[in-house]
Structures are given as C-alpha cells and as structure tokens.
Amino acid sequence: MSIRGKAYVVGIYEHPARKIENKSLARLHAEVAKGALEDAGLTTRDVDAYFCSSDAPGLGGINMIDYLGLTVRHSDSTNTGGSSYLYHVAHAAETIAAGKCNVALVTCAGFGRRGTLARDHGADVPEGAFETPYGPVTLNLYAMAAMRHMYQYGTTSEQLAWVKVAASHHAQHNPNALLKKVLTVEDVVNSPLIADPLHRMDCCVVTDSGGAVIVAKPEVAKSLKRPLVKLIGAGESPKGQMGGKVDLTYTGAVRSGPIAFDEAGVKPSDIKYASIYDSFTITVVMTLEDLGFCRKGEGGKFVMDGNLISGVGKLPFNTDGGGMCNNHPGNRGGITKIIEAVRQLRGESHPKVQVRNCDIALAHGTGGSLGTRHGSATLIMERE
Amino acid sequence: MATPYQERTIPAPHLNEGDAPYFEAAAQGKLLVKFCNDCKQYHHYPRALCPFCFSDRTEWKEAKGTGTVYSYSISRASGPVPYAIAYVTLDEGVSMMTNIVDCDLDTIRCGQKVTVTFKPAEGGVVIPMFKPA
Ligand SMILES: [Zn+2]
Numbered sequence: 001m002s003i004r005g006k007a008y009v010v011g012i013y014e015h016p017a018r019k020i021e022n023k024s025l026a027r028l029h030a031e032v033a034k035g036a037l038e039d040a041g042l043t044t045r046d047v048d049a050y051f052c053s054s055d056a057p058g059l060g061g062i063n064m065i066d067y068l069g070l071t072v073r074h075s076d077s078t079n080t081g082g083s084s085y086l087y088h089v090a091h092a093a094e095t096i097a098a099g100k101c102n103v104a105l106v107t108c109a110g111f112g113r114r115g116t117l118a119r120d121h122g123a124d125v126p127e128g129a130f131e132t133p134y135g136p137v138t139l140n141l142y143a144m145a146a147m148r149h150m151y152q153y154g155t156t157s158e159q160l161a162w163v164k165v166a167a168s169h170h171a172q173h174n175p176n177a178l179l180k181k182v183l184t185v186e187d188v189v190n191s192p193l194i195a196d197p198l199h200r201m202d203c204c205v206v207t208d209s210g211g212a213v214i215v216a217k218p219e220v221a222k223s224l225k226r227p228l229v230k231l232i233g234a235g236e237s238p239k240g241q242m243g244g245k246v247d248l249t250y251t252g253a254v255r256s257g258p259i260a261f262d263e264a265g266v267k268p269s270d271i272k273y274a275s276i277y278d279s280f281t282i283t284v285v286m287t288l289e290d291l292g293f294c295r296k297g298e299g300g301k302f303v304m305d306g307n308l309i310s311g312v313g314k315l316p317f318n319t320d321g322g323g324m325c326n327n328h329p330g331n332r333g334g335i336t337k338i339i340e341a342v343r344q345l346r347g348e349s350h351p352k353v354q355v356r357n358c359d360i361a362l363a364h365g366t367g368g369s370l371g372t373r374h375g376s377a378t379l380i381m382e383r384e
Numbered sequence: 385m386a387t388p389y390q391e392r393t394i395p396a397p398h399l400n401e402g403d404a405p406y407f408e409a410a411a412q413g414k415l416l417v418k419f420c421n422d423c424k425q426y427h428h429y430p431r432a433l434c435p436f437c438f439s440d441r442t443e444w445k446e447a448k449g450t451g452t453v454y455s456y457s458i459s460r461a462s463g464p465v466p467y468a469i470a471y472v473t474l475d476e477g478v479s480m481m482t483n484i485v486d487c488d489l490d491t492i493r494c495g496q497k498v499t500v501t502f503k504p505a506e507g508g509v510v511i512p513m514f515k516p517a
Contacts, residue, residue, distance in 0.1 A: 116459075116461045116462045117462070118462075123398045123400075124400065126400060126429065126431065127429045128397060128398055128400065129397040129398060129399050129400065129403045129406075129407070130403075130406075130428070130429040130430070130480070130481065131429070131481050132395070132397050132398075133394050133395075133397050133483075133505055133509075133511045134469050134481050134482055134483050134511075134513075135392070135394075135459060135462060135463065135467055135469055135483070136469060136481065137459065137462050139459070139461075139462065140457040140459045140462065140469045141469075143457035144455040144456060144457050144469065144470070144471065145455070146457075147455045147456060147457055147494065148454065148455035148494060151455070151494035151495070192460075192461075193460060194459075194460050194461040195457045195458065195459050195460065195461070195462070196456075196457050196458040196460075197457075198457075241429075241479075242435075243425075243427040243428070243431075243434075243435035243436055243478070244426065244427050244428035244429075244477075244478030244479055244480065245478070245479070246454060246471050246473075246479035248454075248455055248471070372481075
C-alpha cells in the first residue's frame with residue numbers, strides 16, 4: 001500500500017513568537033493546534049487522530065489529547081527528535097490510507113536549550129557508559145561529521161558558510177525570524193570557533209516557539225477552501241554507529257530519500273523547493289548529497305555562490321530563514337520544514353522568496369545526531 | 385594558536401549490567417573490545433549479543449591499544465576547559481568514541497596515529513582515552 005495521493009496537508013501554523021515567558025508548554029501546543037485548525041477551516045471536533053513527540057508534556061499523547069479536548073481513535077508519539085513531525089505526517093498518511101482516521105493533528109512546541117550542553121537520554125541507553133565520559137554534546141557530534149567531510153572531500157568552512165548566508169537572505173523577509181540580518185561568508189567564518197570546525201554561525205538559532213500541521217483524507221481536503229497540497233511520497237530511516245563501523249560521511253537520507261522519491265515517482269531534478277533540516281550548516285550539505293541533489297562529496301561546491309537562494313540559485317531552500325535564522329522551536333526544526341514547504345506549494349511564502357510555479361516540494365528532517373544516531377525522514381508533496 | 389590539554393572533571397558514568405568488565409580492565413590499564421566467536425568480528429560499543437549476527441557467543445578481548453583518529457572536534461564552549469572528542473578506529477577495525485589527551489589539541493588531525501591511555505573519572509572509574517603515538 002502506498003500513501004501516494006491518499007492524504008493532504010490541509011492546515012499549517014507556525015507560532016510567531018521566538019522568546020516566550022509566562023506560557024505553559026501545554027498552552028503552546030494548544031495555540032499551535034488552534035492556529036492550524038483555523039488555517040484549515042476545521043475544529044477540534046473534526047480531529048480523530050493526534051500525533052506528538054516527547055516535546056509534548058505527559059505520557060505519549062494522552063495528556064495533550066485530554067488537555068485539547070480531543071476525542072481520537074488513533075494516536076502516535078513517535079520520537080526521533082527534530083525529525084519526529086515528518087515521521088508523524090507520513091504515519092498520519094498511512095493511517096488515513098488504512099481507513100483508521102480522517103483528520104490528524106500534529107503539534108510541536110518547546111522552549112529552546114543550548115546545543116553546547118550534554119543531552120540526557122536516560123540511564124538505560126546501552127551506549128551511555130561508553131560515550132558520556134567523553135563529553136558528547138549536540139554541537140561537537142555534528143562537528144565531527146563536518147571534520148570528517150572536510151578531511152575526506154575537501155569541504156571548506158567557506159562552503160559551509162554559504163548555507164547560513166542563503167538562509168539569512170530569506171530570513172530578511174520574515175518579520176518573525178529571530179535573525180533578520182543578511183550575513184556574508186566572512187561573517188560566518190569570522191564568528192567564534194566553538195567546536196572545530198563549526199563556528200557559532202554554523203549553528204541554528206535557539207528559540208521558544210512551535211508549529212502544527214493538519215493531515216486529512218482527500219474527501220476532507222477537497223471540502224475545504226484552501227489550496228490542495230497532496231502527499232505523494234514519504235521515507236524514513238534511522239542511522240547509527242553500525243556496531244563500530246562508524247561512517248560519519250553520510251546520513252539516513254541515503255535510504256529515506258530513495259524510498260520517498262520512488263513512491264512519489266519523481267526525481268531530485270523535479271523538486272522546485274526543498275526544506276532541508278538545518279541544525280548546522282553541515283547537516284544541509286550532507287543531506288543534499290544523500291538526497292541526490294548533487295554527487296557525494298560535492299555538497300560544499302553545490303551550496304556555494306547562492307545556489308540555495310530563491311531567485312538566485314538552482315535549489316531554493318528554507319525560504320522562511322530555516323532553523324539557521326528563523327526558528328528552531330524547542331531544538332526541533334522538523335515542523336517548520338513541513339510548514340514552509342506547504343506555504344511554497346500554496347503560493348503563500350513571502351513574495352520575495354516565493355518560488356515561481358512551485359508544484360513539487362520536498363521536506364527533510366534529521367533528528368538526533370549525525371555524529372552518533374539519528375532518524376532521517378523525507379516527505380514529497382505536490383500542489384494539485 | 386595552541387590549545388594545551390587540561391585535565392577535566394569527568395562524572396562517573398552510569399554502568400548498565402554487563403559493562404563492568406570493560407571498566408575493571410581499564411583500571412588495570414587494559415582496553416577491551418567485544419569479539420563474536422561466531423562471525424569472528426569485533427564490535428563496539430559492547431553488546432551481549434553480536435550486532436552483526438545476533439550470536440550470544442561474544443567475549444571480551446584485549447585490544448592492542450593503537451589506532452587512528454577517524455574524526456575529532458575541539459569543544460571550546462561546553463565546559464570549563466577545552467577538550468577534544470574523537471572517534472578512533474582501533475587496529476582491530478572498530479571505531480570508538482573517545483577523547484584525545486596529553487597534547488596540544490590544535491595539532492590533532494584525522495588519520496593521526498594514537499595510542500591508548502587512561503584517565504580517572506569521579507567515583508574511581510577509569511576511562512580509556514588516546515594520546516598521539
Ligand atoms: Zn557475530
């Protein structure tokens with residue numbers, strides 16, 4: 001069974017705030033749910049499935065289902081870090097295709113924390129004693145992937161910097177973006193080196209925010225007054241250390257990408273706009289290679305000279321400013337990747353960054369760490 | 385530029401059931417690696433069941449203690465002192481997360497030959513690390 005054409009993204013909402021005080025986490029989830037339902041023209045009574053990750057308070061989805069006043073017949077609390085919401089959209093489409101729900105709500109919300117801090121995955125994780133003594137944090141784990149990519153393929157800091165520069169060109173048009181200043185390659189490579197070879201500006205922003213997405217069956221989508229955005233392909237794949245055969249030069253996108261492209265029946269050259277998870281500049285470079293937008297090892301060259309800038313380059317990416325400059329709610333950038341791809345397909349991105357004739361778009365998430373274990377997820381959507 | 389190695393406070397790791405022999409050997413100055421007696425492959429981090437063939441006939445072997453830096457990063461904003469996290473590919477063929485110590489951290493390079501050394505963590509636990517060979 002394929003999800004191709006079986007489900008539509010009918011509602012999207014990105015919380016406008018980037019620093020939030022005096023609001024509970026549950027309220028943030030409710031605010032983004034309300035925003036996405038209003039965008040779709042639906043109410044909580046229409047929702048019969050709820051998807052959330054570990055950023056939602058409580059036991060799986062059940063506390064939030066209660067708080068939101070939902071009555072659902074399906075719920076899923078898959079947690080793959082920042083890519084969770086791309087998994088959720090795919091799983092929602094599968095559930096709809098199986099006839100187990102009609103309207104699925106996906107929420108993400110959280111308060112940001114610094115990537116220089118250690119993450120606690122619990123005492124029982126089997127690798128714990130063999131990793132925590134060495135001081136792994138989000139930043140230095142991604143930095144090791146960057147260092148190896150540079151060693152093996154000759155990728156440079158200046159090439160990585162182009163990812164941030166391109167995102168900043170888009171963010172200047174987004175009034176809600178945390179960083180709206182247009183940056184240069186020099187700005188990025190002259191920012192402090194915080195985990196060699198990554199500089200402060202190779203990192204995404206840290207924000208308090210959230211977002212939500214509504215996925216619905218075709219009959220529901222066609223009854224609403226919004227442009228039709230159809231899911232045509234989805235792929236997911238975790239990648240780890242492979243029992244010690246560690247290879248930091250590629251991501252799970254080498255598997256999630258082909259699965260999604262095959263299902264959608266399209267090629268990388270058919271993609272008019274791509275939301276690429278941008279926790280760090282290296283994440284984008286490696287993902288573009290692994291999804292087949294360029295050859296392996298040539299991601300650095302591919303992103304140079306504004307090739308990711310809308311209206312300038314071949315592959316417009318993250319036209320909201322991405323995690324690099326706009327928003328990375330609660331350290332999870334997946335939901336905003338879906339949202340901006342849907343805006344592009346609807347023609348609702350900012351006019352300065354809107355891709356002309358944007359009929360097919362891709363959104364990709366990378367949750368966890370490129371340096372140890374991560375979950376990759378790819379969605380391909382089409383304007384109908 | 386130089387970033388001299390400085391000793392760092394390492395919190396005692398939480399050991400899961402089955403992890404103790406590795407750290408007992410480290411306290412004796414030995415680096416252990418898990419080996420599978422069915423598929424004859426080493427793996428790391430250590431498991432009770434081989435991640436390649438799922439055999440439970442795994443056993444600890446003493447590693448030579450020599451290897452090559454696969455990748456590394458100097459953390460300059462994650463603690464009171466800079467430190468070098470790395471993956472070292474052991475001569476037995478598996479790569480392990482570690483720290484590179486006892487050198488100018490700015491001189492570390494991918495492909496560099498390194499040799500095992502041992503540093504104390506809190507609670508009397510001893511942690512294998514690597515220094516330039
Ligand atoms: Zn085996």
